Amino acid sequence: MRARLFYFPVMTALLHRSETIAEAAPAPKPSLAGMTKAELLQALALAEVPESQRKMRAAQLWNWVYARGAQNFSDLTNIAKTLRGGLDARFTLARPEIAAEQISEDGTRKWLLRLEPQRPGERAPEIETVYIPEPDRGTLCISSQVGCTLTCTFCHTGTQKLVRNLTAAEIVGQILVARDRIGDWPGASAPADGRGIPEAERKITNIVLMGMGEPLYNFENVKAAAAVASDPDALAFSKRRITLSTSGVVPMIGRAGAEMGVMLAISLHAVRDELRDELVPINRKYPIAELLAACRAYPGLSNARRITFEYVMLKGINDSVAEAKELVRLLAGIPAKINLIPFNAWPGAPYECSDWAQIERFADIVNRAGYASPIRTPRGRDIMAACGQLKSASEKLRASALRNKAAAGAGA
Ligand code: SAH
Ligand code: SF4
Numbered sequence: 001m002r003a004r005l006f007y008f009p010v011m012t013a014l015l016h017r018s019e020t021i022a023e024a025a026p027a028p029k030p031s032l033a034g035m036t037k038a039e040l041l042q043a044l045a046l047a048e049v050p051e052s053q054r055k056m057r058a059a060q061l062w063n064w065v066y067a068r069g070a071q072n073f074s075d076l077t078n079i080a081k082t083l084r085g086g087l088d089a090r091f092t093l094a095r096p097e098i099a100a101e102q103i104s105e106d107g108t109r110k111w112l113l114r115l116e117p118q119r120p121g122e123r124a125p126e127i128e129t130v131y132i133p134e135p136d137r138g139t140l141c142i143s144s145q146v147g148c149t150l151t152c153t154f155c156h157t158g159t160q161k162l163v164r165n166l167t168a169a170e171i172v173g174q175i176l177v178a179r180d181r182i183g184d185w186p187g188a189s190a191p192a193d194g195r196g197i198p199e200a201e202r203k204i205t206n207i208v209l210m211g212m213g214e215p216l217y218n219f220e221n222v223k224a225a226a227a228v229a230s231d232p233d234a235l236a237f238s239k240r241r242i243t244l245s246t247s248g249v250v251p252m253i254g255r256a257g258a259e260m261g262v263m264l265a266i267s268l269h270a271v272r273d274e275l276r277d278e279l280v281p282i283n284r285k286y287p288i289a290e291l292l293a294a295c296r297a298y299p300g301l302s303n304a305r306r307i308t309f310e311y312v313m314l315k316g317i318n319d320s321v322a323e324a325k326e327l328v329r330l331l332a333g334i335p336a337k338i339n340l341i342p343f344n345a346w347p348g349a350p351y352e353c354s355d356w357a358q359i360e361r362f363a364d365i366v367n368r369a370g371y372a373s374p375i376r377t378p379r380g381r382d383i384m385a386a387c388g389q390l391k392s393a394s395e396k397l398r399a400s401a402l403r404n405k406a407a408a409g410a411g412a
Contacts, residue, residue, distance in 0.1 A: 028092075029091055029092050030090075031091065031092045031094045032061060032087070033173065033176055034095075034170065034171075034173045034176070035065075036228060040061055043090075044057050047090055057083070061076075062233055062234055065093065067186075067234065069185030072093065073093065095173050096177060097115075103383070104379070104383045106196065108133070108380030109181070109380075109385075110383050110385040111174075112127075113126065113127050115127065115166075125146040125164060127146055128143060128211060130385045131204070134198070138203045140174070140204045142174045142208070144166055144212070144215040145218055146162060146163055146212065147162050148160065148163065149163050150247055152267070152281065153351075156389050157213070160212075163213075165218040166218065167221055172225045175207065178204060179204060183197075183203070184202065206237075207241065209243065210243070210245045214247055216246045216249035222260070226242060226244075226262055243262065243263040248280065248291045249282065258299045264295070265308040266307060268291075269314075270323075271288070272288075272326075279318070295334055306335040307337070309338050310339045311339065313340055313358075313359050313362065314343050314351045314353070314354065315353060319359070321365060328365065328366060336371065340366070342359060344386040346389050359375060360375075
C-alpha cells in the first residue's frame with residue numbers, strides 16, 4: 001500500500017511522458033558509464049588523448065567508473081584537469097534515468113528505468129530492475145531486453161508488445177543504478193530508510209539475468225556486459241555469482257558456457273513436451289530432450305557448478321506427484337539444483353499458484369532425490385517485483401487505458 005501511494009504520482013507523470021515522442025534533437029553526449037574497455041579506448045581517441053596514453057587512461061577510467069562509482073568528472077582526482085575538461089565536454093558519466101523507485105514491505109527494491117530512444121520517433125523504452133536483500137547476501141535481478149519476444153503463458157513480460165535488445169551499457173547501467181541507490185560503493189552510505197540492506201561490505205553479491213527478456217536472444221550484448229560485471233578491476237563479481245536464466249535457446253547454451261562462463265539456469269516448468277510446448281512455446285523449436293542434452297554438455301559443469309532448473313508451480317497444471325517423480329528421473333546424471341517457484345500472479349493471468357501443501361509434497365519428492373531447499377520464497381509481490389511480474393509501466397498504463405476505453409464503450 002505504502003509503495004502504491006508513492007508510485008501513483010510518478011505513474012501519472014509517466015503517462016504524460018509516454019505520450020511525448022523523441023524529437024530530432026541534437027544527439028545527447030554519450031556516457032562512459034557502461035562502456036566496454038574497447039569502447040573506452042575509442043572514446044579516449046575521440047577526446048584526442050595521445051595513443052601512447054590511452055591504455056593507461058582507460059584503466060584509470062575503468063577503475064573510477066566501475067570500482068569506485070564516480071558520477072562526476074571532478075571526482076577523477078588522478079586525471080589532469082585539462083583531460084577531465086576534455087572528457088566532460090564530450091561525455092557524461094550518466095546512468096539510465098530512474099523513472100520510479102518502489103520499496104516493498106520486505107525490503108525488495110524495484111526501479112523502473114527509462115532508456116534513451118535509439119532513433120528519432122522511438123518511444124523512450126522502459127525496463128525494470130529488482131534488488132532482493134537477504135541477511136547474508138543481496139541479489140540483483142537485471143533485464144536483458146525491453147519486453148520479450150517469447151510468449152510463455154504464465155509470464156507477464158511475455159505479454160508486452162514493445163521489444164528491443166538492451167545495449168551492453170544498458171545492462172551494465174542497471175548494476176550501476178542499483179549500487180548508487182543502495183550505497184554499494186566504497187565509502188558510500190546506505191539509503192536513509194535502510195530497509196533490508198545487509199550490513200556486509202558488498203550489498204550486491206549476486207547478479208541474476210532473470211528480469212525482462214531472453215538473454216540468449218541478446219547474446220553479444222549480454223556477453224559484453226558479463227565481461228564488465230566479472231572483471232576483477234571493474235564490477236568484480238565472480239562468474240559463479242552471475243546466473244543467466246534461459247527459456248531454452250538450445251543453440252546458444254554451449255556458447256554461453258564457453259564464452260561467458262557464467263552459471264546457468266533453465267526455465268523448465270514442465271516434464272512433458274506436450275505441456276512445455278504450451279507453457280514455454282520455444283519448446284516447439286527445441287524440445288526437452290535437446291534442451292537436456294545441451295545441459296549435459298554445458299562447459300564447466302560439475303558438482304560445484306550445477307545448473308539450476310526452475311519450475312513454476314501452477315495449480316493443477318504441472319504440480320502432480322507423478323510430475324515431480326518424472327522431473328527427478330529426467331535430471332538424473334546432470335549436476336543440478338531445482339528451484340520450485342510459487343507462481344506469481346499478475347492482472348489477467350490464466351493460472352493460479354499451487355496450494356502450499358501440494359508445493360511441499362512436490363518438494364519432498366525432489367528433496368528425497370537429493371536436491372536441497374528447493375522452494376523460492378516470493379519477494380516483492382506487493383510491488384509486482386516478483387519473478388515474472390515485470391512489465392514496463394508505460395505498457396501497463398497503455399493496457400489499462402485500453403481496458404478503461406473498452407469498459408466506457410461497453411457502458412455507452
Ligand atoms: N527469459 C528468461 C529469464 C527471465 S524470466 C527465462 O525465461 O528464463 C526469470 C524466471 O521467472 C524464469 O524461470 C521464468 O520462467 C520465471 N517466471 C516467469 N513468470 C513467472 C511467474 N508469473 N511466476 C513465477 N515465475 C515466473
Ligand atoms: Fe520471456 Fe522468460 Fe517471460 Fe518466457 S519466462 S516470456 S522467455 S521473460
